[in-house]
Amino acid sequence: MIEVLALLILLTVIAAIITVLTSNLLHAVISVGAVGFLLAIVYLFLSAPDVAIVQIGVEVVSLVILIRATLGREVQKLKTVHAVVGVSFAVAFVAVIGLFGIQVFNAFPQFGIPVMQRFADAPSLVYLQSGLAETGAPNLVTAVLLDFRAWDTLGEATVLFCAALGAVAILRRNARINTDKNKEESS
Amino acid sequence: MSAPPRRLRDRGTGMSMTVKTVMRWLKGPILLFGIYMVLYGHITPGGGFGGGVVIASAFVLITLAAGQKEGLRIFPLGMASRLDSAGLLLFLVIGWLGTWWAGGYFFENYIPTAETARFSLFSGGIIPLGNLVLGLKVASALFLVFTVLTAFHITDELLGETEVQQRQEDKS
Amino acid sequence: MIYSLCLLLILIGLYGVIVSRQTLKIVVSLLIMNHGVHLMLLLVGYRKNGSPPIVDPGTTIADFAAGAVDPLPQAMVLTSIVIGLGVLALMVALCVRLYERYGTFDVTEIRRLRG
Numbered sequence: 001m002i003e004v005l006a007l008l009i010l011l012t013v014i015a016a017i018i019t020v021l022t023s024n025l026l027h028a029v030i031s032v033g034a035v036g037f038l039l040a041i042v043y044l045f046l047s048a049p050d051v052a053i054v055q056i057g058v059e060v061v062s063l064v065i066l067i068r069a070t071l072g073r074e075v076q077k078l079k080t081v082h083a084v085v086g087v088s089f090a091v092a093f094v095a096v097i098g099l100f101g102i103q104v105f106n107a108f109p110q111f112g113i114p115v116m117q118r119f120a121d122a123p124s125l126v127y128l129q130s131g132l133a134e135t136g137a138p139n140l141v142t143a144v145l146l147d148f149r150a151w152d153t154l155g156e157a158t159v160l161f162c163a164a165l166g167a168v169a170i171l172r173r174n175a176r177i178n179t180d181k182n183k184e185e186s187s
Numbered sequence: 188m189s190a191p192p193r194r195l196r197d198r199g200t201g202m203s204m205t206v207k208t209v210m211r212w213l214k215g216p217i218l219l220f221g222i223y224m225v226l227y228g229h230i231t232p233g234g235g236f237g238g239g240v241v242i243a244s245a246f247v248l249i250t251l252a253a254g255q256k257e258g259l260r261i262f263p264l265g266m267a268s269r270l271d272s273a274g275l276l277l278f279l280v281i282g283w284l285g286t287w288w289a290g291g292y293f294f295e296n297y298i299p300t301a302e303t304a305r306f307s308l309f310s311g312g313i314i315p316l317g318n319l320v321l322g323l324k325v326a327s328a329l330f331l332v333f334t335v336l337t338a339f340h341i342t343d344e345l346l347g348e349t350e351v352q353q354r355q356e357d358k359s
Numbered sequence: 360m361i362y363s364l365c366l367l368l369i370l371i372g373l374y375g376v377i378v379s380r381q382t383l384k385i386v387v388s389l390l391i392m393n394h395g396v397h398l399m400l401l402l403v404g405y406r407k408n409g410s411p412p413i414v415d416p417g418t419t420i421a422d423f424a425a426g427a428v429d430p431l432p433q434a435m436v437l438t439s440i441v442i443g444l445g446v447l448a449l450m451v452a453l454c455v456r457l458y459e460r461y462g463t464f465d466v467t468e469i470r471r472l473r474g
Contacts, residue, residue: 001408002361005361006360006361006364009361009364009365009368009398010364012368012394012398013364013367013368013371016368016371016372016391017371019371019375019387019388019391020371020372020374020375020378020379020388020391025381025383025384025464028384028387029383029387032387032390032391035390035391035394036390036394039394039397039398042398043401046401046402046405046428047405047406047409047410047411047412047427047428048401048411048428048433048436049232049411049413050232050233050234050237050433050437051397051401051433051436051437051440053224053232053233053237053240053241054236054237054240054437054440054441055440057237057240057241057243057244058240058440058441058443058444060244060247061240061243061244061247061329061333061444062390062444062447062448064247064251064333064337065332065333065336065337065447065448065451066383066386066387066447066451068336068337069336069383069451069454069455070383073458073464086378087378090374090377090378091374093373093377094370094373094374094377097370097373098366098370101366101369101370102363102366105362105363105366108362108403109403111360111361111362111402111405112405112406112407113406113407114403114404114405114406114409114428114429115403115404115429116404116429116431117406123431124404124429124430124431125424127430127431128412128423128424128427128430129420129421129424131414131430132305132414132420133420134296135296135300135311135312135314136296136299136300136304136305136310136311136312136314137229137230137310137311137312137314138229138230138305138306138413138414138415138416139228139229139230139231139232139233139234139412139413139414140412140413140414140427140430141232141234141412141413141430141433141434141437142228142229142234142311142314142318143229143311143314143430144430144431144434145234145236145434145437145438146234146235146313146314146317146318146321147294147296147312147313147314149431149434150282150293150294150317151293151294152434152435152438153278153317153321153438154278154279154282154294156438156441156442157274157275157278157321157324158275159442159445159446160324160325160328160441160442160445161271161272161275161324161328162445163332163442163445163446163448163449164268164271164328164331164332164445164448166449166452167332167335167336167448167449167452168268168331168335170449170452170453170456171335171336171338171452171455171456231413232411232413234437236437236438236440236441240441305416306416325441328445329444332444332445332448333448335452336448336451336452336455
């Protein structure tokens with residue numbers, strides 16, 4: 001079980017390495033899709049069916065967006081940084097962050113024992129024990145999302161709204177045409 | 188400065204006959220599955236986010252297979268942006284009713300669930316309502332973002348804002 | 360050991376952000392970092408041989424609470440994934456706009472072509 005999980009995450013890491021090291025932009029986009037779909041299977045193994053469903057749907061839409069942004073434009077070969085100084089600086093920076101990360105992950109509980117088991121009155125334990133009685137919804141992820149922590153969901157909805165608003169505002173054609181016209185008139 | 192890219196023309200015809208036929212078979216079941224996930228999100232895996240994403244991907248499939256014109260005929264962009272805003276506002280209203288109508292705190296679950304009604308569709312108080320509103324919001328926002336990012340020409344008519352453009356024409 | 364693999368995923372994304380010169384490649388690397396953080400949050404809440412946090416009509420609440428995985432990280436990751444898609448769309452929109460303006464995805468070229 002754990003071995004299967006480790007193997008799947010290893011495949012994910014390999015796909016991520018291909019994404020970063022490949023010189024073709026389209027290959028990078030397709031292998032990041034492989035990362036996303038492998039992670040959906042990992043989430044199923046981690047007993048998170050809700051997250052897996054959302055991950056698959058989101059990955060489909062984001063892949064379509066990324067491939068559309070890549071295709072139809074002159075996809076020139078990526079010029080990777082040839083300077084030895086740049087690459088060595090990047091590797092050193094990542095290594096320092098990695099050392100800090102190892103320190104952080106050492107403080108985590110052992111894998112397979114959730115954090116909520118260390119404390120008797122952890123919030124997650126309360127949700128598990130009294131979630132059905134208090135909200136009446138058997139799916140506790142939805143109960144946490146829309147009842148116990150609905151404020152977070154409200155903030156999430158606002159962020160999604162603002163992101164959609166920003167994308168429409170950036171890509172609108174008329175705005176740019178009008179500014180060009182204004183520039184010509186003023187000059 | 189290099190030459191600006193040649194703009195590709197969207198012929199609006201979509202993909203081949205085979206893809207269109209398969210799309211015609213599949214769009215109903217995908218849409219139905221998304222609606223089922225939104226409605227039964229408090230009992231089975233799914234919920235507003237998952238169901239909304241699945242509904243949006245059904246419209247993405249229609250747009251990709253049958254062309255942009257067909258996709259925008261079924262789900263106009265102006266309607267998508269309006270549903271997006273309406274979903275956010277309705278979600279706020281659901282939370283606000285907890286303080287105003289039930290006299291409790293923000294996002295209080297003011298509809299009690301009877302012991303016998305558990306594991307049925309009408310249970311969970313405000314959770315199915317919130318799922319419905321969030322599904323509406325996520326589906327329309329994702330379709331809006333997808334169409335804007337894959338469209339070739341975003342104009343104000345596409346967004347259903349003809350008055351703004353007329354005002355600008357009057358000014359000039 | 361699984362935690363180290365997860366950390367590796369985040370570090371690969373960070374390396375890609377530092378090294379790559381094309382805007383879309385930076386976006387893709389940020390996506391990998393995003394995936395790594397989601398995976399870390401879900402791994403922290405996992406219980407060995409745990410069941411999904413959905414109550415079965417047949418089981419008692421005590422049995423369920425002793426065997427289910429943590430629902431809180433799952434709910435937070437659920438919102439984070441959808442936010443990630445919105446932010447990705449915003450970043451891709453900026454990249455497409457930059458490409459239309461300068462005709463390239465290369466960051467150094469864009470810097471040279473200022474004005």
